[in-house]
Amino acid sequence: MRTRIIFLFLFYAVSFFAAAADQKDLAKLSQSTSPAAVKGMDLSNADLRSYQFIGEKVDLRHANLSHANLANVNLEKLDLTDADLSYANLQNANLTQTNLTGAKLAHADLSHANLNQANLSQVNFSCANLNNANLTQANVAEAIISSATFINTITTDVLNYASVTDEKISCE
Secondary structure (H helix, E strand, O other): OHHHHHHHHHHHHHHHHHHOOOHHHHHHHHOOOOHHHHOOOEOOOOEOOOOOOOOOOOOOOOOEOOOOEOOOOEOOOOEOOOOEOOOOEOOOOEOOOOEOOOOEOOOOEOOOOEOOOOEOOOOEOOOOEOOOOEOOOOEOOOOEOOOOEOOOOEOOOOEOHHHOEOOOOOOO
16 A cells, blocks of 8 residues: 555656756746847747746747747737747647737647737748637738648637638648
8 A cells, every 4th residue: 555655656746747847948037037138039949838927027029939838828918029939839828919920830739729819910820730729809910821720719800811821731
């Protein structure tokens, strides 16, 4: 019985720490409170699932967040203009009223993400997963959605859909 309890404790401890954000990645964001010092920073492959983003402290314009894990993160009302979020995990992320103008989201996983009223102008969503995402009143002017998936995606009152580019491309 005691062995089983120890095993269960170790199993849950390993599971907890495996799912926690990398402290080195969090330190990159915490080192500076000056937005200018953080602008365009490299957070590629970062695990930021537990970071509390505060808009006036962190400037993510032009940031490299490719392959980053931002699952369940609140990015509401942040400015991610021209950020590289390609291959990023944004499952269940809150991107309500976020400015993503010109962002690269190719191959990103935005399943169940909230993009309500987000500015998605000129965003590249090629091969992205937007299944079950909420795009209500999002501005998709000149966005590229080539080979992206939109199963059960909410697109109520999407703005500027006529300017969207949708071509069949290979996602491999």
